[in-house]
Amino acid sequence: MVAIVSTAAYLGLEARAVEVQVQLTPGLPKFVVVGLPDKMVAESRERVRSAIAALGLSLPPKHITVNLSPADLPKEGSHYDLPIALGLLAAMGVVDAETLSQYLIVGELGLDGRVASSPGVLLAALHASERQLGLICPAAQGGEAAWAGSIEVIPAPDLLSLLNHLRGTALLPAPTPGLADDPERGPNLSQVRGQETAKRALEIAAAGGHNLLMIGPPGAGKSLMAACLPGILPELTAGEALEVSMVASVAGALEGGRISRTRPFRSPHHSASMAALVGGGIRAKPGEVSLAHLGVLFLDELPEFQRTVLDSLRQPLETGNVSVARANAHVTFPARVQLIAAMNPCRCGHLGDPALACARAPRCAADYQAKVSGPLLDRIDLHVEVGAVSAADLVLPPPSEGSAEVGARVRAAREVQTLRYNGNGVRTNAEADGAVLEAVATPDEPGRKLLAQAAEAMRLSARGYTRIQRVARTIADLAGADTVGRIHVAEALSYRRQAPRN
Template sequence: MVAIVSTVAYLGLEARAVEVQCQIAPGMVGFAVVGLPDKAVAESRERVRAAIAALGLSLPPKRITINLSPADLPKEGSHYDLPIALALLSAMGLVDTETLAQYVVVGELGLDGRVAASPGVLLAALHASGRQMGLICPAMQGAEAAWAGQVEVIAAPDLLSLLNHLKGQGILRPPEPGIAEAPVRGPDLKQVKGQETAKRALEIAAAGGHNLLMVGPPGAGKSLLASCMPGILPELTPAEALEVSMIASVAGALEGGRISRNRPFRAPHHSASMPALVGGGMRVRPGEVSLAHLGILFLDELPEFQRVVLDSLRQPLETGEVSVARANSHVTFPARVQLVAAMNPCRCGHLGDAALACSRAPRCAADYQSKVSGPLLDRIDLHVEVEAVSAADLVLPPPTEGSEQVAARVFAARQVQTERLVGTAKRTNADLEGELLEAHATPDEPGQRLLAQASEAMRLSARGYTRILRIARTIADLAGCKTVGRIHVAEALSYRRQPPRN
């Protein structure tokens, strides 16, 4: 007899069906796990053996074979412990096989029989819901699984409680969905004194989903401005919140099963490696660009990142997804982010100040800024210079307009874009392309003449040209204008100033 329990293998944000097949047969005593298991899966033999021993049971003195089917699909992670244990107990005749056939099972086992958390439970719950099955998962992740909708969830704290529940001797209460976190706003724009041009660029970036680069001396407020960005962005929609939570679930970062409506804000250190930023590693996991999906990826001290790491962002910024290729698998993660970057104009940071600038100015500025490749800069829509804040600015009273007022304008502009793009897969003006871009962002005649002259003078690439149109469309939306005019194109062009080059 072969006992079968259903579980899943995670491939990006996809949960693929896996059968855990257990056979107990006469022969030399042994316990083998086959089917391309990784180290964590292979070690599950000892965890399962100890967890069953904690129940006061011992394994039969026979040959035990666990097969993870399909055998050519790599199996990674500790969530196979619980399905292996249940398949083994079913083969021993201690659990009803027909009952287990109704559930997808995930969870890690402790040596004392406790069921510990494992990444990806939300994906497993959605997979189970799609197959009209229930889900057995760790108790601490029941609230997470409950967000999948109409799916029966058995959240077990330990193996003994689970067995009692399956036998009808001690029913476990179904979990409730975790309470969504209230939106947490960052610093208020009222804290930023001066920097009106930078605040205007921040508003445009938020309204249209555009990428933004701020260049200025140390202490000018670039990091503070970036941290204000989440406070002026609209909340995630329920569908977007579920999408973001799926990525957090795979990364094991969804705490307490609470789904948040906050847009992600990720700020990795400039020492981050390529796998940390775009995803990968021996066990492929989403990187910072995917964890920031539908939110903000803030890269401070941009030239201090390794150049090869920065250039790995070029494809995600263009396509909105990351593809991690391995010899035995190909994994894709969503990565539709707004890049907000900040950098000093040169290594010393005081390029425009003759009293503080180093002796190599302005040559040091060209050398420093050349660490960021031209193709990456071309993918950044808005370039704004952030001037040093003077003492006169600091003694001024706080601005009367803060994040609340800016957020209202951003929300209104986003609503216009949502109505315009209904029925398409696009979300914001930053996504406009092809016929949609031509239909909605073509300027009036004076605007077209200005754009043609500027394109030749600034030597805009085709990508740069289309980005000017998208920014101009966003500026027009903020102004409540249906047509893109010359004034909107002129302002959009003012944000395309490239850093000095050799």
Template sequence: MVAHVTTVAFLGLEARSVDVQVQVAKGGMHAFNVVGLADKAVNESKERVRAALAAIGLALPFQRITVNLSPADLPKEGSHFDLAIAMGLLAAMGVVDAEALSHYVVIGELGLDGRLAPVPGVLLAALHASEKDLGLICPVTQGGEAAWAGRIEVLAAPDLLSLINHLKGAQLLAPPERAVADSSWNGPDLAEVKGQETAKRALEIAAAGGHNLVMVGPPGAGKSLLAACLPGILPELSPQEALEVSMVASVAGQLEGGRLLRRRPYRAPHHSASMPALVGGGAKARPGEVSLAHLGVLFLDELPEFQRPVIDSLRQPLETGAIVVARANAHVSYPSRIQLIAAMNPCKCGHLGDAALACSRAPRCAADYQARVSGPLLDRIDLHVDVQAVSAADLALPPPAETSADVAARVATARAIQTARYADHGGVRTNAEADGKLLEAVATPDEPGGKLLAQAAEAMRLSARGYHRVLRVSRTLADLAGAETVGRVHVAEALSYRRRAPVN
């Protein structure tokens, strides 16, 4: 007899059906083999399955056991195949009904004591099961995650014995309830930032329109603190956005307790990060920081200290909102529509312009240091802000009256205007995502603004990309002001945030 159990293999954010075929054959030598392009974690499932069955009082038959993972040419990776193999083996042994199992996708890792451990990708597996009109069997800690897939039957079991008893009718598992992570913000507040009014204004504009921002200033000026305040003024994820973000977090195994995310992600990798760590890849083509920050913030502190090829690899995802990881055995795509926030010192010593603290190599030091960041990457950043050192007089001032909640209310109003504006434009959510054709329809400035923009484009030698980015920022400034038309004042402020001179 050959028992069949359905599970999934993951290729990026795509779940593909895998037919787990289990045969217990009489005759021949006693063996337990797993075939079908399985990696080491899948092959090791034999020992976990053997121990888990022993923990509930069952022993493997002293016969030849063959497990085939079909299709055989699809790579199988991870420990989530454990439960499907165990259930297929139990069906082949006649312990559970094979017909009952045919109505489910099965996913989960087995402990040696028979308990089910959480695994990455349960949300993707649940969505796949919903498409196939099947139910899902998963670990109990991830039942709340699977419940978001829609009207499918979810069996969330704490251990193997409970699952067997449910399938045999001796015990019923309670249906899981949808779980949502806490959306409250416990990070720093803008009220903690003294001075830096220009930088705080730029941060509000960035949040309102989803724009990229780079802050340049000496050490201790508050660049990292300002960046850490940004999640506190960003709006919560919409239900559709929460599902997108949670799918990436699920396949990366970062959904705590199986709860869907409502707060926008904030990722701040160290400048020693490798290219696979930042954009994704590696032997198993996993999502990188740029995808884990999808619809949220990617903060790169000490930008010039990153390896230049690493940060240049961000150029494509910043334009397209997606990253394609190509490997010999995999070709996967991950979403990466991020808000890039970067911080850097003006030079190696960090004190350019301060005669008392600057090194002897200034200004040559600054040219060499800033040249570590390519011009094409900086051209993709909408807002460039100089952050000045905070004086002792600023520190002695009382805390600012305006809090993150006050700024967040203005940001939410501007975002609501953009949501209504782009409702019929295929997935565009913010001004930063609007393409050139769409900008011509929604962000064309009035006559005085148009003249100023034309003059500035010539004088500042703006590229076509730079020109459109000025329009995007102008449109956001108009939204914050509640203006229907982009005016000269909005264009003038947008131009003030452009990089003045090219970096070679």
């Protein structure tokens, strides 16, 4: 007899069906797992053996063969423990194999029989829903799985409780979708003294989902303003929250299986590797740019990142996804992020200040800024100079407008864009392109003339020209204007600068 249970393998954000086939045959006692298992899956034999022993059972003195089918699909992860254990118990006659055939099963086992959390439960739940199966998963992730819709979810705290549930002797309660508590929204914009131009650029960036680069001396408030951004961004819609949570689920980053409606804000250190930033590694996991999907990726001290690492962001920023190619896998993760970057104007940070600037100015500024490639800078919509904060600014009373007031304008502009692009697969102005962009962002006649003159004088690339159109459309949305006018184009041009020659 061969006992068969269903589970899943994860390839990027795709869950693929896997059959766990367990057979007991006469012969020397041996426990073999085949079907391209990695080291973690091969080690499941000892966890399964100990978990079954914790039930007071022993493995039969037979040759145990576990086949993970299809055999040509690499299997990795600890979530195969529970399906292997249940398949083995079904082959031993402890649990009904017909009952197990109605479920997709994932979960890691402890030596004492507890079912521990494992990454990817939300993907497994969505996959089970597509196949019209129920789901057996760790109890701690039942709330995560419940977001998949109207499927039966059995949250198992341990192997014994699960067996009692399947036999009908002690039923486990059904989980409810878990929603994370609202986190602290970070600092308020009212804490930023002065910097009106930079705050205006931050509002435009938030309203249209645009990339922003702030250049200024140390202590000018660049990092503080970036930290204020989550407080003015609108919450994720239900669909967006599920999209973001799928990435977090694969990365094992959903705390307690609860989904948050707050947009991600990721701020990796400048020592981050390419695999950490864009994804990869032996098992092709999502990187920071994917974990920030539909949120903010903040890169402080931009030139201090390795140049090759920064240039690896060029394709994700343009397409909204990142493809990781490896010898044994080719996976694609979503990466529709809003890049916020901050940097000093030069290595000493005090370019333009006669009292503090180094003796190599302005050559040191050219060398320092050249560490960021021109093509990457061309993908950043808004460039703003952040001046040093004076003592006079510090003694002023807090500004009348804070994050609540700015956030209200940002939400109103986003609502306009949602209605405008409904059905086009576009969320914000920053994503609009081609005919869709031409239809909504073509300026009036004075605006077209100004844009054409500026494109010639500033020697804008086609990408730069398009990005100015997008920013101008956002500025018009904030102003409540139906048509992009000359004044909107002029403000958009003021935030654009030519990339330095390398």
